[in-house]
Amino acid sequence: MSESPYSFRVTHADGRARRGVMTTAHGTVETPAFMPVGTQGAVKAITHRDLEGIGAAIILGNTYHLYLRPGDERIARLGGLHRFIGWPRPILTDSGGYQVFSLAARRRIDEQGAHFHSHLDGSTHLLTPETAANIQANLGSDIAMVFDECAAHPCDVRTANEAMQRTLRWAARARAQMWAIRANAVAGVTVSNPGQAQFGIVQGSVYPELREESATASVAIGFEAYAIGGLSVGEPTEVMYDIVSRTTRFLPEARPRYLMGTGTPQDLVESVARGIDLFDCVLPTRNARTGQLFTSEGRINIKNARYAEDPRPPDPDCACYTCRTFSRAYLRHLFMAGEISAASLNTLHNLYFYLDTMGRIRDAIAFGRFESFRLAFHQSLSRPAVDS
Amino acid sequence: MSESPYSFRVTHADGRARRGVMTTAHGTVETPAFMPVGTQGAVKAITHRDLEGIGAAIILGNTYHLYLRPGDERIARLGGLHRFIGWPRPILTDSGGYQVFSLAARRRIDEQGAHFHSHLDGSTHLLTPETAANIQANLGSDIAMVFDECAAHPCDVRTANEAMQRTLRWAARARAQMWAIRANAVAGVTVSNPGQAQFGIVQGSVYPELREESATASVAIGFEAYAIGGLSVGEPTEVMYDIVSRTTRFLPEARPRYLMGTGTPQDLVESVARGIDLFDCVLPTRNARTGQLFTSEGRINIKNARYAEDPRPPDPDCACYTCRTFSRAYLRHLFMAGEISAASLNTLHNLYFYLDTMGRIRDAIAFGRFESFRLAFHQSLSRPAVDS
Numbered sequence: 127m128s129e130s131p132y133s134f135r136v137t138h139a140d141g142r143a144r145r146g147v148m149t150t151a152h153g154t155v156e157t158p159a160f161m162p163v164g165t166q167g168a169v170k171a172i173t174h175r176d177l178e179g180i181g182a183a184i185i186l187g188n189t190y191h192l193y194l195r196p197g198d199e200r201i202a203r204l205g206g207l208h209r210f211i212g213w214p215r216p217i218l219t220d221s222g223g224y225q226v227f228s229l230a231a232r233r234r235i236d237e238q239g240a241h242f243h244s245h246l247d248g249s250t251h252l253l254t255p256e257t258a259a260n261i262q263a264n265l266g267s268d269i270a271m272v273f274d275e276c277a278a279h280p281c282d283v284r285t286a287n288e289a290m291q292r293t294l295r296w297a298a299r300a301r302a303q304m305w306a307i308r309a310n311a312v313a314g315v316t317v318s319n320p321g322q323a324q325f326g327i328v329q330g331s332v333y334p335e336l337r338e339e340s341a342t343a344s345v346a347i348g349f350e351a352y353a354i355g356g357l358s359v360g361e362p363t364e365v366m367y368d369i370v371s372r373t374t375r376f377l378p379e380a381r382p383r384y385l386m387g388t389g390t391p392q393d394l395v396e397s398v399a400r401g402i403d404l405f406d407c408v409l410p411t412r413n414a415r416t417g418q419l420f421t422s423e424g425r426i427n428i429k430n431a432r433y434a435e436d437p438r439p440p441d442p443d444c445a446c447y448t449c450r451t452f453s454r455a456y457l458r459h460l461f462m463a464g465e466i467s468a469a470s471l472n473t474l475h476n477l478y479f480y481l482d483t484m485g486r487i488r489d490a491i492a493f494g495r496f497e498s499f500r501l502a503f504h505q506s507l508s509r510p511a512v513d514s
Numbered sequence: 515m516s517e518s519p520y521s522f523r524v525t526h527a528d529g530r531a532r533r534g535v536m537t538t539a540h541g542t543v544e545t546p547a548f549m550p551v552g553t554q555g556a557v558k559a560i561t562h563r564d565l566e567g568i569g570a571a572i573i574l575g576n577t578y579h580l581y582l583r584p585g586d587e588r589i590a591r592l593g594g595l596h597r598f599i600g601w602p603r604p605i606l607t608d609s610g611g612y613q614v615f616s617l618a619a620r621r622r623i624d625e626q627g628a629h630f631h632s633h634l635d636g637s638t639h640l641l642t643p644e645t646a647a648n649i650q651a652n653l654g655s656d657i658a659m660v661f662d663e664c665a666a667h668p669c670d671v672r673t674a675n676e677a678m679q680r681t682l683r684w685a686a687r688a689r690a691q692m693w694a695i696r697a698n699a700v701a702g703v704t705v706s707n708p709g710q711a712q713f714g715i716v717q718g719s720v721y722p723e724l725r726e727e728s729a730t731a732s733v734a735i736g737f738e739a740y741a742i743g744g745l746s747v748g749e750p751t752e753v754m755y756d757i758v759s760r761t762t763r764f765l766p767e768a769r770p771r772y773l774m775g776t777g778t779p780q781d782l783v784e785s786v787a788r789g790i791d792l793f794d795c796v797l798p799t800r801n802a803r804t805g806q807l808f809t810s811e812g813r814i815n816i817k818n819a820r821y822a823e824d825p826r827p828p829d830p831d832c833a834c835y836t837c838r839t840f841s842r843a844y845l846r847h848l849f850m851a852g853e854i855s856a857a858s859l860n861t862l863h864n865l866y867f868y869l870d871t872m873g874r875i876r877d878a879i880a881f882g883r884f885e886s887f888r889l890a891f892h893q894s895l896s897r898p899a900v901d902s
Contacts, residue, residue, distance in 0.1 A: 167851075
């Protein structure tokens with residue numbers, strides 16, 4: 127760890143909200159930050175150039191998908207994930223755990239790890255805490271995640287405890303594997319990025335006592351930082367906010383906290399208010415492709431007939447290329463006509479809205495006015511909805 | 515016509531190849547020029563911003579598609595096609611004729627025009643020389659095309675003659691309609707672009723004597739410029755080149771000549787050598803979406819397994835964003851993974867290659883070395899193919 131370029135520094139605090147700078151082997155990330163999801167080595171429907179243009183500082187790659195196609199070993203031979211995909215900025219990779227658990231009938235979990243069938247060709251595979259670390263070492267992401275077991279929702283306390291305890295045992299194995307990788311002591315693994323950090327994951331479903339135990343024990347193992355997993359899986363929003371609020375209290379102030387797979391713009395603001403620094407979510411990109419746009423006045427469905435002759439931009443307050451250039455009428459036409467540009471322009475806007483929101487959050491924290499920002503943000507979003 | 519901003523000036527000639535400047539109501543176009551096809555008001559899989567970035571000076575819109583969806587009257591209410599789609603540069607619209615004739619069983623042609631069923635909802639419609647002119651007036655393109663009858667290939671001389679004679683009668687009606695539109699004497703039509711020019715179309719299939727008659731009679735009617743239609747419909751390449759070469763001799767030197775729906779990079783060079791100034795074709799955009807890339811050494815199919823670990827750019831001689839940033843291995847991965855970015859990045863490259871080729875052609879003509887460019891171009895493309 128001594129030679130790792132990874133570091134994090136809180137530069138401003140405002141209540142429990144923090145602003146900071148995370149440094150990785152491929153550059154710095156101002157936090158709180160949102161990570162667009164680039165599942166297969168590309169954020170869907172947007173070029174890297176446009177992503178950089180709207181200020182994306184870090185993206186997320188999915189280990190499960192990249193392991194299956196084109197393969198982590200192939201990516202290692204091509205110089206690692208950054209070089210393979212042509213993205214020079216930081217990348218975080220998940221561990222593959224969440225995707226594997228989502229396979230339902232196609233997977234079986236035991237103490238060793240998760241046995242599963244590929245969704246591409248049905249071939250059988252085994253992901254373990256060790257192989258997930260190896261794959262991410264081949265990929266060479268800047269931040270690797272430990273292989274965890276994400277309990278479904280709802281889930282009784284006994285099942286949640288078992289998944290959480292197993293996640294802790296797996297975390298210890300993953301950390302040991304990471305030390306071995308850093309010592310170049312793992313045969314067959316290419317260390318594509320010697321500066322790779324590793325984050326632990328707190329589990330425990332909706333049970334505060336399990337979250338506390340998971341957080342405390344994860345910190346005892348010792349990772350560069352800590353994530354909160356197993357939320358945004360169907361529980362009520364207020365429950366999620368409560369668990370986030372309670373869990374962050376047991377995570378070190380000096381390390382970033384990453385809330386995995388969340389969420390709506392409101393979720394981002396509320397989670398920052400509870401001490402979260404990092405986010406990822408498919409919502410802005412996935413919804414863009416179905417015609418749903420996030421705006422400063424709420425969501426609009428661009429396919430709605432009411433926009434057929436609406437000359438206004440999607441969000442009159444937005445400075446993105448889409449809003450500066452195109453009308454709702456044109457964007458609706460592109461969507462109805464099945465044009466690829468509909469996905470591209472909607473994605474560009476939604477990601478801009480998310481990244482711009484994070485920038486406003488960071489500014490508000492720096493100026494000690496996060497609470498007033500938070501109120502104004504919710505008031506703006508709760509204006510009478512333009513449509514459902 | 516006196517107030518029309520439309521003009522054309524030949525600035526350089528080199529053999530039969532010409533370089534010139536075409537001025538329209540929305541700006542100038544350096545010729546020879548290639549027009550990317552924006553069928554439904556968008557060039558597929560590329561944003562206007564990227565199109566402008568690679569130097570597209572003019573795009574083509576399809577009257578048939580825009581008439582059916584979102585409708586030319588709606589577009590007129592929204593300020594015309596330029597404003598509706600957010601493209602400030604010149605636009606040429608076809609007449610809808612080619613699309614209607616492609617409908618085969620769904621259309622019937624008589625002296626009045628073409629009766630057809632919409633491919634979207636089966637509704638019945640009638641396109642005539644007059645309505646095609648009216649629709650294009652509503653759209654407000656910078657260049658409108660006359661409604662013509664494009665004979666199929668192969669086609670006997672009698673059938674070809676009938677279609678050509680009908681096209682001439684329709685051309686006279688279209689020109690009369692255009693004068694009425696310019697005089698604001700057509701009820702229900704919004705003149706979205708008072709500076710709209712109108713091009714005639716030469717037909718006559720593969721029969722030189724029909725082409726001569728069609729060209730001469732079209733010039734007698736008098737249009738701002740003339741196009742050659744009914745080629746690139748299945749005839750041998752050498753036949754096409756021969757018809758182009760013979761037809762341009764009967765078209766005025768002082769007006770641009772537009773070869774419709776053509777073609778390969780070689781076709782562009784060979785047609786410029788025979789006096790053509792304008793082109794449009796779906797080849798670069800459509801083939802991009804199926805993984806075929808045009809390069810300075812010929813075409814490559816990016817899905818070919820041989821590229822799975824190829825770190826080279828698609829075309830090492832190309833300066834486009836795709837070639838400057840991404841490897842064949844990554845582009846193959848994106849294509850195999852079904853990522854939208856595959857279509858975007860391939861389209862960006864193919865259009866760049868086409869537009870860059872046109873720029874090289876213009877430079878070669880200006881420096882009086884078009885013949886040596888033409889030879890070198892064919893030699894480069896005929897190197898041992900990278901793949902089929």
